[in-house]
Amino acid sequence: MIASLSDPMAPSPFRVQRVRKETYDTFTLELDPPHSRDGFSFAPGQFNMVYVSGVGEVPISISGDPGTPETLVHTVRSVGTVTQKMCARGRGSVLGVRGPFGSSWPVEEAAGSDVVIVCGGIGLAPLRPALYYVMANREKYGRVVLLYGARTPEDLLYKTELPKWRGHFDLQVEVTVDAATNGWRGSVGVVTTLIPPARFDPESTVAMVCGPEVMMRFTLLELERRGVPAENTFVSMERNMKCAVGFCGHCQFGPTFICRDGPVFRYDQIQPYFATREI
Amino acid sequence: MRKLSQGELAVLERDQLQWLVQALGNRDYRVVGPTVRDRAIVYDDVASLADLPVGWTDEQDGGTYRLRKRADEALFGYANGPTAGKKFLHPSVARLWRAKTGGNGFQIEEGPEGSSKLAFIGVRPCDLQAIAVQDKVFLDGKYSDPIYKARRGDNFIVAVNCGQAGGTCFCVSMETGPKATSGFDLALTEVLEAERHYFVVEVGTKLGGEVLDQVPHKAASAEEKGVAESIVAKTARQMGRTMDTKGIKELLYRNYENPRWEDVAKRCLTCGNCTLVCPTCFCTTVEDVTDLAGEHVERWRKLDSCFTMDFSYIHGGSVRSSTRARYRQWMTHKLATWIDQFGPSGCVGCGRCITWCPVAIDITEEASAIRQSEKSKQKGA
Amino acid sequence: MAAESLERILGEHPFFGGMQEPYLQLFVDCASNVRFNAGDMIFREGEEANTFYLIRHGRVGLETSAPERGSVIIATLSEGEVLGWSWMVPPYRWRFDARAMEVVRAIALDGRCLRGRSEEDHDLGYELMKRCAQVMEQRLQAARLQLLDVYGSGVRSKR
Numbered sequence: 013m014i015a016s017l018s019d020p021m022a023p024s025p026f027r028v029q030r031v032r033k034e035t036y037d038t039f040t041l042e043l044d045p046p047h048s049r050d051g052f053s054f055a056p057g058q059f060n061m062v063y064v065s066g067v068g069e070v071p072i073s074i075s076g077d078p079g080t081p082e083t084l085v086h087t088v089r090s091v092g093t094v095t096q097k098m099c100a101r102g103r104g105s106v107l108g109v110r111g112p113f114g115s116s117w118p119v120e121e122a123a124g125s126d127v128v129i130v131c132g133g134i135g136l137a138p139l140r141p142a143l144y145y146v147m148a149n150r151e152k153y154g155r156v157v158l159l160y161g162a163r164t165p166e167d168l169l170y171k172t173e174l175p176k177w178r179g180h181f182d183l184q185v186e187v188t189v190d191a192a193t194n195g196w197r198g199s200v201g202v203v204t205t206l207i208p209p210a211r212f213d214p215e216s217t218v219a220m221v222c223g224p225e226v227m228m229r230f231t232l233l234e235l236e237r238r239g240v241p242a243e244n245t246f247v248s249m250e251r252n253m254k255c256a257v258g259f260c261g262h263c264q265f266g267p268t269f270i271c272r273d274g275p276v277f278r279y280d281q282i283q284p285y286f287a288t289r290e291i
Numbered sequence: 292m293r294k295l296s297q298g299e300l301a302v303l304e305r306d307q308l309q310w311l312v313q314a315l316g317n318r319d320y321r322v323v324g325p326t327v328r329d330r331a332i333v334y335d336d337v338a339s340l341a342d343l344p345v346g347w348t349d350e351q352d353g354g355t356y357r358l359r360k361r362a363d364e365a366l367f368g369y370a371n372g373p374t375a376g377k378k379f380l381h382p383s384v385a386r387l388w389r390a391k392t393g394g395n396g397f398q399i400e401e402g403p404e405g406s407s408k409l410a411f412i413g414v415r416p417c418d419l420q421a422i423a424v425q426d427k428v429f430l431d432g433k434y435s436d437p438i439y440k441a442r443r444g445d446n447f448i449v450a451v452n453c454g455q456a457g458g459t460c461f462c463v464s465m466e467t468g469p470k471a472t473s474g475f476d477l478a479l480t481e482v483l484e485a486e487r488h489y490f491v492v493e494v495g496t497k498l499g500g501e502v503l504d505q506v507p508h509k510a511a512s513a514e515e516k517g518v519a520e521s522i523v524a525k526t527a528r529q530m531g532r533t534m535d536t537k538g539i540k541e542l543l544y545r546n547y548e549n550p551r552w553e554d555v556a557k558r559c560l561t562c563g564n565c566t567l568v569c570p571t572c573f574c575t576t577v578e579d580v581t582d583l584a585g586e587h588v589e590r591w592r593k594l595d596s597c598f599t600m601d602f603s604y605i606h607g608g609s610v611r612s613s614t615r616a617r618y619r620q621w622m623t624h625k626l627a628t629w630i631d632q633f634g635p636s637g638c639v640g641c642g643r644c645i646t647w648c649p650v651a652i653d654i655t656e657e658a659s660a661i662r663q664s665e666k667s668k669q670k671g672a
Numbered sequence: 673m674a675a676e677s678l679e680r681i682l683g684e685h686p687f688f689g690g691m692q693e694p695y696l697q698l699f700v701d702c703a704s705n706v707r708f709n710a711g712d713m714i715f716r717e718g719e720e721a722n723t724f725y726l727i728r729h730g731r732v733g734l735e736t737s738a739p740e741r742g743s744v745i746i747a748t749l750s751e752g753e754v755l756g757w758s759w760m761v762p763p764y765r766w767r768f769d770a771r772a773m774e775v776v777r778a779i780a781l782d783g784r785c786l787r788g789r790s791e792e793d794h795d796l797g798y799e800l801m802k803r804c805a806q807v808m809e810q811r812l813q814a815a816r817l818q819l820l821d822v823y824g825s826g827v828r829s830k831r
Binding site: 025067107252254257260269272 | 387388390392395396397398399402403428429432433434436437544547548573574575576577579580581585588590592595597602603604605606607610611612613615616620624627628631632
């Protein structure tokens with residue numbers, strides 16, 4: 013736990029050990045905790061506030077393996093001033109980290125059930141730790157399915173890992189793109205089209221969904237159509253965040269604070285707010 | 292006279308109140324209270340009774356605030372001013388930390404400020420409740436806010452029960468006044484009679500009793516207690532506004548799509564005045580700054596408002612871009628979701644948002660309109 | 673493959689689920705097994721749409737060709753999905769090319785025959801139209817989500 017209870021707004025310095033380019037605008041950063049002996053423990057689905065000295069701070073989901081806390085991994089999309097600097101500074105630079113914050117995917121509670129992970133775009137990043145956990149404890153789960161959609165083949169994350177996951181005999185991995193480019197031999201179509209044929213038992217499944225809100229809304233409808241109850245479906249929400257500790261008020265979503273009641277929510281508990289425009 | 296304990300009542304003559312101010316100063320408190328400045332009642336440092344709004348009252352209504360001279364010399368003869376405790380406990384600008392950057396990244400040299408002793412003279416019961424509400428926000432959760440904690444840690448609060456209701460007050464509806472019931476060290480009720488000007492003082496805490504002990508006072512007689520009670524009762528009957536709070540949380544949860552929101556959106560300027568004057572509004576933003584060389588960096592916190600376009604900005608757009616959504620967010624938070632988040636309501640009935648809204652939007656009227664619209668729908672109207 | 677197997681396969685397929693017996697037999701009579709090699713064109717844009725397919729194995733790409741872009745795959749369909757609904761709706765012409773991206777095995781159904789029968793027997797027509805409507809609905813919703821381009825960031829380099 014890096015966020016000090018006495019001063020939750022003070023970050024700790026983490027050095028960037030490695031930068032991997034995932035797509036033209038998305039990078040995976042591997043960071044060294046300052047006290048490497050302890051590592052950085054977190055639960056899948058949690059996020060950190062990551063600070064670029066003198067520029068600003070943004071919430072980023074942790075995208076690494078909770079089983080290897082020696083390295084802190086973040087997959088960052090370079091979309092604004094802070095993230096652009098974060099990705100550009102490179103190996104050896106120092107970032108400030110506060111966290112981990114927020115709720116986590118129900119990977120322990122899902123034991124005994126099938127697990128269906130549906131994600132779109134960068135939504136795979138906060139779900140990758142859950143997949144790592146499940147694969148590390150594979151015998152506890154029934155069927156495990158990963159359904160992943162991206163805009164084009166170039167926009168797929170973790171391009172070397174995806175085929176490795178696909179190679180597991182006990183993991184169903186389906187990948188699709190919205191728009192194909194020349195040479196793509198895989199599925200073309202939105203990620204929701206992967207749900208009807210996926211191999212899982214809706215009555216005994218825990219579904220975890222993450223991606224743009226519109227994609228999540230369509231996905232939840234398809235899961236419902238297949239008979240997965242809302243109490244067994246989990247989503248990860250996102251809002252503007254300044255403090256991550258429930259004081260700045262920015263991340264409110266109905267009566268919840270996404271920084272502390274989320275970002276992972278059980279769908280039935282936020283269903284009314286999910287359907288409300290501009291809430 | 293023996294030291295008084297919690298619940299007991301004493302009497303201070305008008306001039307003796309000065310001793311109270313001095314006693315607090317002697318204990319190294321920074322003493323703040325109401326003063327007149329810029330044609331409004333503004334809380335600021337107070338050294339003597341002459342600094343208080345002697346002989347002033349206020350006229351408040353939707354979008355209206357005027358100070359008027361009273362016929363008498365009451366010290367607390369007004370309702371409230373635009374700000375109160377929030378100004379001192381939850382400052383509008385505060386530095387969170389200061390750091391030096393170098394080869395090893397950055398090193399925090401100084402964190403948030405430490406504790407300070409703060410004494411408030413003249414806190415209205417509604418504002419007392421507002422402080423209690425902000426205590427829940429900043430001190431009751433998993434994390435506590437170090438700045439609020441430092442400023443709140445060593446407070447001395449002298450509450451003042453209300454001798455007249457303001458034009459926009461509705462503390463009776465919100466059950467927060469006009470009499471202070473808890474959260475104070477001492478509570479005063481001002482009594483102005485033809486021949487006499489005095490205060491009935493209720494002791495709220497052991498510390499309150501100790502400080503009162505250093506001020507010349509007498510035990511309150513039954514008659515004096517009765518006078519104080521009738522003043523407060525009279526105030527309770529004068530409220531400028533009312534709010535029906537029965538089931539209000541569920542009412543607003545049911546009405547996210549009520550057409551009334553479009554109606555208020557036509558009037559609301561999203562200026563954010565309501566959030567500035569509201570004693571419970573707490574939203575802030577964070578700003579990271581650096582010197583030109585990038586060698587020294589600081590993080591600052593500033594008050595923010597959910598009415599700004601920036602407030603809900605993600606991924607190239609704001610989640611709440613329409614006025615309708617932003618007004619709905621503020622009012623639904625204040626009256627409904629706040630209760631699920633923190634326990635009490637976020638509204639204390641002080642009426643400031645009504646007074647200081649440039650277009651006189653009235654939260655009690657909006658709540659009533661939404662409630663009425665449900666009744667009309669049921670009747671098939 | 674024996675007719676009984678075709679009947680079982682059709683009966684189990686969601687598209688024919690709930691279909692009454694006499695109709696199911698009609699479909700069996702109109703059905704046949706087909707196979708396409710990788711790269712084969714199943715149908716072309718502009719051709720008369722007379723046959724539709726239940727894909728049993730393999731992936732089919734729906735394509736169109738644009739002068740500056742060449743061949744573009746707009747969607748893929750695979751196992752269990754219905755290929756083609758233009759046979760049911762005038763002007764009964766395919767809007768896209770369908771190409772087998774790998775070996776494809778499917779059951780082909782004589783849409784023209786079913787169309788004719790539907791004109792005579794409106795109950796049959798209603799059953800078929802209901803099911804086609806469902807396929808169209810799914811494709812339309814998916815197409816709309818695709819159009820929204822939800823993963824786009826707004827700041828894109830020229831592709």
